[in-house]
Amino acid sequence: MKIFALLTLFITNLSFGANIFFCNPDLENLPHLDGGRLKPLYVTAEESIKSLSGKAKVEGLTRTQIYCLLSLKSLVPIKDFDLSLKIEHVKIQELLGGKKSITYSELKENFTEVRMAYVRNKEKNSYKKALEKVMRQVSLYNKITSGEHWQLPKKVEDEIEWSPFNSYFSEKDFNMGPELVYDILQKSKEDFISVEGNKYLFELRFLKWHVPSWALLTTSLALIALVLFKKVGVGLTLSAFTFLLQILLMASRIYISERAPVTNMYETVMFSGFGALLLGGALAWFLKEKIYLYLGLGYNMLTLLMMNFATELVTPSISPLVPVLRDNFWLSTHVTSIVLSYGALALSWILANTTIVKKAFFTLSSKEENYYSKIIYNCLKFGIVTLFFGIMLGGIWADYSWGRFWGWDPKETWSLIVFCIYVAILHGKYTSWIPNRVFIPVVALAFLSVMMAWFGVNYILAAGLHSYGFSQGGAFFLGTFFLVQILLVLITHFKIKSFKLSN
Amino acid sequence: MKSSIFSKFEKTVGGLKFAVILILLFTTFMVVGTFLESSGGAEYANRLIYKRWPFMGLQFLMFLSILFAAFLRLPPKKRLYGFYVIHTGLILIGIGSFITWYSGIDGSIILTRNDPSRQVELNEDIIRIHDTNKGTVYKKKLPFRAFTTDLNDEIAGIKIKKFLPFSDNQMEWKKVENKFPSASYLLFNDNISQDFTLSLHPQAKEFESTLTMGKLNIHFLPTPLGNCFAKPSKSKLIIWNLDTKTCFTPEEKKVAIKKSKRGSRFLALSTKLTGSKKIISFFPDFSPIPLDEKLQPFRKSPFRILSKKLFEEKPHLFLFGNKLSYFSDGTWESKTLGKDPSSLPWMGFNLKLIKYSEVEAPVFIPYYTAPIQESGKLVKGGQKAILVEYQGNEYWVTDNAPVTMIAGDKKMIISLAKSSFLLPFEFTLTKFKMDTNPGTMDPASYESFVRLFTTDGPSSHHIYMNNPLKHSGFTFYQASYFQDNNGGYGTVLSVNIDPGRPIKYLGALLIVLGSIWHFVIRSEFFSRRQKLAGVPA
Secondary structure (H helix, E strand, O other): OOOOOOOOOOOOOOOOOOOOOOOOHHHHHOEEEEOOEEEEHHHHHHHHHHHHHOOOOEOOEOHHHHHHHHHHOOOOOOOOOOOEEEOOOHHHHHHOOOOOEEEHHHHHHOHHHHHHHHHHOOOOOHHHHHHHHHHHHHHHHHHHHOOOOOEEEEEEOOEEEEEEHHHOOOHHHHHOOHHHHHHHHHHHHHHHHHHHOOOOHHHHHHHHHOHHHHHHHHHHHHHHHHHOOOOHHHHHHHHHHHHHHHHHHHHHHHHHHOOOOOOOHHHHHHHHHHHHHHHHHHHHHHHOOHHHHHHHHHHHHHHHHHHHHOOOOOOOOOOOOOHHHOOHHHHHHHHHHHHHHHHHHHHHHHHHHHHHHHHHHOOOOHHHHHHHHHHHHHHHHHHHHHHHHHHHHHHHHHHHHHOOOOOOOHHHHHHHHHHHHHHHHHHHHHOOOOOHHHHHHHHHHHHHHHHHHHHHHHHHHOOOOOOOOOOOOHHHHHHHHHHHHHHHHHHHHHHHHHHHHHO | OHHHHHHHHHHHHOOHHHHHHHHHHHHHHHHHHHHHHHHHOHHHHHHHHHOOHHHHHHHHHHHHHHHHHHHHOOOOOHHHHHHHHHHHHHHHHHHHHHHHHHHOEEEEEEEOEOOOEEEEEEEEEEEEEEEOOOOEEEEEEOOOOOOOEEEEEEEOOEEEEEEEEEEEEEEEEEEOOOOOOEEEEEEEOOOOEEEEEEEOOOOOOOOOOEEEEOOEEEEEOOOOHHHHHHOOOOOOEEEEEOOOOEEEOOOOOOOOOEEOOOOOEEEEEOHHHHOOOOOEEEOOOOOOOOEOOOOOEOOOOOEEEEEHHHHOOOOEEEEEOOEEEEEEOOEEEEEEOOOOOEEOOOOOOEEEEEEEEOOEEEEEEEEEOOOEEEOOEEEEOOEEEEEEEEOOEEEEEEOOOOEEEEEOOEEEEEEEEEEEEEEEEEEEEEEEEEEEOOOOOOEEEEEEEEEEEEOOEEEEEEEEOOEOEEEOOEEEEEEEEEEOOOOOEEEEEEEEEOOOHHHHHHHHHHHHHHHHHHHHHOOOOOOOOOOOOOOOO
């Protein structure tokens, strides 16, 4: 790191106030190489500042501006500007003298204590995890403020070379004033575009459209229009909008990442929601039963809620794939059919839960119960067939790239467990073993196996060859999901039982 | 009578209730298996569940259940066509899997650049005994179990007693014949603590006499040297006799220290001091080994010299049983370790003597432990071990350390290895290529360029992820890679023969087609609507 000695640019104004130096918001257009992928600086700034502070804006500055100012710290001492970190873990608060929020400069001064606490704590508990997170945040902060994180393109004989922010400028550049530095940055962008094109800018445009938020709005409104106001025309139009928005969302991600949009948790959640809406819509159309569309919209809304609000759990960022997954044919057949089957099984899960709640707290005739269990059964059939298709394709892909059809890897074993559980339910329904009153709550519970195969293998088992999508907090989410589902089935069961007894 | 028993059996096994029970049992096994895999790794789950008879027996029962379920529903009925196709598919998958299990090969071949190989390693543990005199090699397959197994076998006069598929080493002190010092210490400060054992005993093979911990270098030296370290000496030199195990400083024996023309220190020991006819001399700042009268290194001499000056710049700790010495703040300190820990001048560290012995030496003894996996790697139980007995003595052989036994002129090498076979052709890795994602060290692709030498002549091939090589029934897949000591890359290819493959694929295809037939086309799905009066839709 070099601190420039002569800085006419900053010499009169070293303290931060309204001065943003050259850090204009439109720097978000700059190309940036981060995590093995080319993206607009906006994406890097959004992801890194979010993970550092969680805030969208600090002192009225955009995340790109914050990122720029933090990087500038490597060349100029900007004392008054800093980010602060909210400390959530009580024990870390105690460690840092009871502070609930601390600036990164202060945190750096106390960093030895954090590291020692990490070394001293031998158990793998939430405290250790929280310490680890703080250490990661400090390391990212250090990388940004040392000017190493921000990579800038340089055109060298018609080729692009990347160099870090801290060594990109000469002292002379800096002495010419912020306008010139800004011009150099803009020039770097033009140079980059002249060699590599401006495709990367699409991601910026796409992110600013906020497609998932709009889709959540239209799907919720469609559901409200259909269920509460019985406005079929409005509901169908809004559903069509949701559908188109999700196609736009997926097409954009395909265009950006150049692969099928089913490679991480965010994308599988997105695709299953889309698949459920598509399937629900198709079944509603062919069988002339609106209920399928309701189910599709309901599940679609849940997935969009996750995508919009649970971004810690399902991160929307696009990262390069591990080598074995780099095969668009298998990705787009094996993974999509598995995820589609999860979508179909989710339809059965939603209806099963709705039915048991209706039975326990409202009224449900035996005719209705029969009708709903048939609908559930139809969803199960689709789910099972697509799931089996997906498992087989997975086996063939594994055979093709690892040399074995089946290897008892946790992800493949759990997909087989899901299959077996649903097959057992179907067989049980054929015999007199499982009457409708049992079938429906059992289907609601069976979805837990899907959740385990989908999230649990990554968040809880976290072992095996399918090593993508591991993230923090997933076990908590899954535990809560399991608990709520089991409680719902128990409560409705006892409520129905007590109702029967009182009659 | 017989036929009625069979039909009863057929009805039970082919029945739906039996099928449901089997499926649920099978599911339970799998759930347990995935959790075992998560905690103890894939091999543990395989040894405990997936590759053991209860689970395989269950799969056989499922096979029977599927088969009989189809038989029971014969002669064919039109509405069950889909069902027949699904069950035929399942039966085919069962048969295909059996063929793969029975006659398939799943191994790996390790290739380093330009080094031809044809040896394929299989995932099967064997004990290998090499009688070097006879030139014979005995091999025996070890059982695929998850726990300690008693074997009671004998090969070439060697008793094989126990097999531990998952083990770790535990340090034990064992009585030894020759006297050499060994000691265990505890080094600690407020934040961390670390125990370590050092030994000078030749039988304590796994233990060294020096150790580096961060910036600190620890040296374990013979006990008498401790006294010489404590003696005041202006020259800071110690002369050590390996034979008599005694030491002295030049000042003690009034040995003059001179300077050469180039300014290097040197000293000579008279015949009186050496007790031999030769005068020896030392350049203590260059070498501990003396020079003879012709100024040639004289390694046979029992004398060595040690210059404490060489150990003043970096942190060095010298241990002599219950004594220690170090250089700090411009002086050499010597201390005796009592019951209480002794403080050291670095980062608030203290040192405590746990055990010191000359008649016992530390050795590692394997013990069984269930494996524990963290982030995809075994952190516990990652060692396999067998206990063998030869001429009344017991020895542990691990997969990390083969044992060589010499009795008279007989020499036996016992090792724990993987079984292997030779390919009918030879392989060479000509180039290994690994691309990374731009700006990172994360791999984006692994590619092996190989050359095959067959009876038809050589041919070149390119193997990478999702692009295997097929040759005379074998399929070679890019599996892994490694970096050798010279920094060059080598590759690991998995080698596979799967005669059951086409049957399994056909089965899978039938199931998918059958399910579509059974569930979608046949059902009331597209033929008629299920309208229910009075139901709000």
